[in-house]
Amino acid sequence: MAEIKIEHVTKRFGNFVAVDDVSLTVEDQEFTVLVGPSGCGKTTLLRAVAGLGMADEGRISIGGRDVTYLPPRERYISMVFQSYAIFPHMNVFDNIGFGLKVRKVEKLELERRVREAAELLHIEDFLDRYPKALSGGQRQRIAVARAIAMQSQVLLMDEPLSNLDALLRLEMRAELKRLLQEIGATTIYVTHDQVEALSMGDRIAVMRGGAILQYDEPSVVYDMPANQFIGSFIGNPPMNFLRAQVQREDGRVNVRIGSFTLTPSDGMLPVLKAYDGKPILLGIRAENTEILNHQAHDALEVKILVVEPLGSQNLLTAQIGEETIKVSTHPNLAVRLGEVVWLRFPTDKIRWVDRDSGQVLYP
Amino acid sequence: MTTTVKTPRPVVQADPEVRAIHRRMLRRQRLSRAMVHLIAILLSLWVLIPIWFTASMALTSPTTVRSYPKSVLPFIPFSTDTMEFFLKSRGILPGITNSVVVAVLTLALSTLIAAPAGYAISRYIFRGRDAFRLSILAVRAFPIVVLSIPLALIFIRLNIYDNVFSLAMMHTALALPTTILVLSSVFASIPYELEEAAQIFGCSPAQAFRRIVLPLVLPGIAASALFTFVLSWNDVFAASILAPLENRTLPVQILITLDESSEPYQFAGGFFMLIPALIFIFFIRRYLFNMWGQITK
Numbered sequence: 078m079a080e081i082k083i084e085h086v087t088k089r090f091g092n093f094v095a096v097d098d099v100s101l102t103v104e105d106q107e108f109t110v111l112v113g114p115s116g117c118g119k120t121t122l123l124r125a126v127a128g129l130g131m132a133d134e135g136r137i138s139i140g141g142r143d144v145t146y147l148p149p150r151e152r153y154i155s156m157v158f159q160s161y162a163i164f165p166h167m168n169v170f171d172n173i174g175f176g177l178k179v180r181k182v183e184k185l186e187l188e189r190r191v192r193e194a195a196e197l198l199h200i201e202d203f204l205d206r207y208p209k210a211l212s213g214g215q216r217q218r219i220a221v222a223r224a225i226a227m228q229s230q231v232l233l234m235d236e237p238l239s240n241l242d243a244l245l246r247l248e249m250r251a252e253l254k255r256l257l258q259e260i261g262a263t264t265i266y267v268t269h270d271q272v273e274a275l276s277m278g279d280r281i282a283v284m285r286g287g288a289i290l291q292y293d294e295p296s297v298v299y300d301m302p303a304n305q306f307i308g309s310f311i312g313n314p315p316m317n318f319l320r321a322q323v324q325r326e327d328g329r330v331n332v333r334i335g336s337f338t339l340t341p342s343d344g345m346l347p348v349l350k351a352y353d354g355k356p357i358l359l360g361i362r363a364e365n366t367e368i369l370n371h372q373a374h375d376a377l378e379v380k381i382l383v384v385e386p387l388g389s390q391n392l393l394t395a396q397i398g399e400e401t402i403k404v405s406t407h408p409n410l411a412v413r414l415g416e417v418v419w420l421r422f423p424t425d426k427i428r429w430v431d432r433d434s435g436q437v438l439y440p
Numbered sequence: 441m442t443t444t445v446k447t448p449r450p451v452v453q454a455d456p457e458v459r460a461i462h463r464r465m466l467r468r469q470r471l472s473r474a475m476v477h478l479i480a481i482l483l484s485l486w487v488l489i490p491i492w493f494t495a496s497m498a499l500t501s502p503t504t505v506r507s508y509p510k511s512v513l514p515f516i517p518f519s520t521d522t523m524e525f526f527l528k529s530r531g532i533l534p535g536i537t538n539s540v541v542v543a544v545l546t547l548a549l550s551t552l553i554a555a556p557a558g559y560a561i562s563r564y565i566f567r568g569r570d571a572f573r574l575s576i577l578a579v580r581a582f583p584i585v586v587l588s589i590p591l592a593l594i595f596i597r598l599n600i601y602d603n604v605f606s607l608a609m610m611h612t613a614l615a616l617p618t619t620i621l622v623l624s625s626v627f628a629s630i631p632y633e634l635e636e637a638a639q640i641f642g643c644s645p646a647q648a649f650r651r652i653v654l655p656l657v658l659p660g661i662a663a664s665a666l667f668t669f670v671l672s673w674n675d676v677f678a679a680s681i682l683a684p685l686e687n688r689t690l691p692v693q694i695l696i697t698l699d700e701s702s703e704p705y706q707f708a709g710g711f712f713m714l715i716p717a718l719i720f721i722f723f724i725r726r727y728l729f730n731m732w733g734q735i736t737k
Contacts, residue, residue: 129636149639162637166655176641179651227641 079140079230079263080105081126086135088121095121097287098135103280105140108257108264109292110278112271114310118287119267120235126265127233128152139231154231155224155262159239161216163208163223169195170204172219176227194226197256214245221253225260232262238273250276271311275299283307300362301428305435308360308428314392314403317366318430319359323352334359335398337377342424344440349429360428360437363392363405367421368412376419381412395420491714498522498711502704526708529701535693538604542679542689543672545608547665550615555661557616558623563632573621580617587613588681595682602685610682611672618671619664626660627653663724670717 081103088096096118103109111119124130126137128149137145144152155176164172171178174191182190195201198218208216217237224232237253238246254277257264268274274281275295282292283303291303302308308316322333330349332339339359341349349357369376379395379402386408393404393412404420412418429438496512497505501519526532560566561573591610595601630653638648676691684692694709701709 127640129639148644149636150642150644154640156637156640158633158637160631160633162631162633164634164637164652175638179638179642179647223641 078105081231081263081265082136082138083122083126084136084138086122086125086132086137088118088125088130088132094287096125096132099287099289100135101282101289101292103263103265106261106263108266108277108279110266110268110274110281111284112268112274112281112311113284115269117284119269119284121287122284123233123235123265123267127154127156152231153229154233155227155229156233157220157224157235157237159236161220161240163216163219165208168205168207169200169211169219172208173204173222173226175223180227190226190228191222194222197225197259198222214241214249217241217249221256225256225262228260230262232257232260232264234264234266236268237266239268239270253277272313275311283311285310302360302437304437305358305360305430308430308437312362314363314405316360316362316428317402319361319397319400319402320432321357321359323349323355323357325350325353332357332359334377339375339377339422340424341427341429345424345429345438348438348440352431356432358430358432359422360430361402361422361426363403364390365423365426366402366404367423368393368404368406368410369419369421372419373421376421379418379420381414381416381418384412384414491718494707494710494714497704497707498526502702505704505707506702522704522708523712526705526712529697529705531688531693531697532690535688535690538683538687539673539690541604542608542611543669545605546611546615546672547668549608549612550619550668551661551665553612554616554619554623554664557620558625559627561620561624562627576617576620579613584614584675584677585681588678592681602683602687604683604687607679607683607687607689608672610678611668611675614675614678615668615671619668622664622667623657623661626657626664629660630656663726666720666724670720673716674713 081101083099083101086096086099087094099118099122101109101122111122113119121130125132126139128144128147128151131146135145136143139152139154164175167175170191173194174187177187177190191204192201195204198221200215200218200222203211203215208219211219217240221237224234238249241249250273266273266277274283275298278295280293281295281298282289283298284290285306291298291307293301298307299312302311302316305318308318319334321339324331324333324338330341330346330353332341332349367376372378377397379397381393382396382401383394385392385394389408390405391408391410391412393406395402395404395418402420406412430436431438493510493512496516497510499513499518499520499522500516501521502525504516504519505522561569588610592601595603595606600606634652634656635645635648638652639645643651674691675689676695679689680692680695683689684696688696691713694713698706698709
């Protein structure tokens, strides 16, 4: 059992608060991804767990053991560094076996575990080579093999794929995911790549400004972002946000976008009532928008500005009043530039956002 | 409805005037490159010819040295007589011993002091780091004379004047600025993440240093130590002020006896002084470039 529990951790560099009162629990064998733009404190938080930069306040425990101020070697964790941190004066075998040797694992056992880790990462043919003679992708595999050979219950990864080229990254992503499922270590994985976060994590924690904004399963974070920032940061294209106005007419709560009137779902009515007469934001994902070639009472008239064929879909940019909206459509859908079409927003896919706080409103 | 679009045919640069300009530019480029080479060769000869001449005189018989006009190897007979004559001269062997002792002491002292200092400068951000860096260099700004004469007085008072150990301390002080800066750049070339990785995988900070950093910086430390050795070996100024009597180093011995000595002695002495520097600099040239900011990986 190795549950990682972070409680009210704060870390400052001078006057700059890098991690601000963060609490996070990673269940045993869970794969949690910390994701956020650069400077959001995700790496600082990971390093506090690793013991490479001690927290100023708060408590970190691993498997019920308080490790907040223990040196890294007493935490019994493994880590993969962004720069790989492969030892250049050791061959691949010694690199993978380094931790085991320091921990004085018996020689036969060490050899068995190094070979096992090397085989899992398909680098068993390079064991007597030196890192200098290997490619970036192979070095990356050594770093991962070195971490898993330890068979620690906790594995920390700091942007392990960010130094690989796009194709290799795609390949390693799937391979890492399979590998981590196999070894079942409690993992914290740091990345700034929202695709990596969505595709790999059991749960993802979106960070900004040293705080965790949302911690949930990828599908929830994607579908129900906690605020406007997450909607824009997670997912490509970002979630659309349109300016709207709540209005009460004949006892009904309606939302106006320009001259178009939309009736929100019944569940949202009590929440939206409070916004009567006030501006609000309507959030909708590009793929949740229906496109019609004829007028309908519940569809919004838009003009096509850009058509981007992406192979698997056509990404349209359309104009609504002074704003634009991204809509993804089937690649076979024929639309021309400047054409007028109608968009329908399924009411259960609409997220309503408070314009002042940026928070998504929940029923 | 098809319209044929006329694309302009690519212009072939057959214009003789253009070609002439191109040829002229190419010629000028080649000429300037040749000039750079020529200057480099001249500069090298400026240094190499005296060395060659000295070596020729030192490695021939004393009679050839005294003869006139002088020539150079391989046009004169090779002989070790001149060198043997020099090495057997009075005061030379003790001078060599003293020089080696002082140089080795300097090497050991300055490495022991400079390695931790260099590590600290490269790894830790501490208050006054830049001021510290600058003050290291400032030591270098004092002329040796300014340092040596007060030191001589102090050494006389402390009764450690004319002593290889006190001279080694002086040489250490002179060598430290360079050594510290060289070693800090050597340490800076080892990513700190390597130490962190070692700590994650079970090392204490000291173990991480010994298992990871030390093996990686050892060549660099060796290079800086050799550099210190040469520095001490070549010093004549501090040595002639601080140890001019019983414990003369080789350069001091040669300098003091220079006026009354013969030509073969002078050439042999010069050549002998040159050898260690030449050999060591050859081995550590890569690190010297490093020191001047050209980090090659």
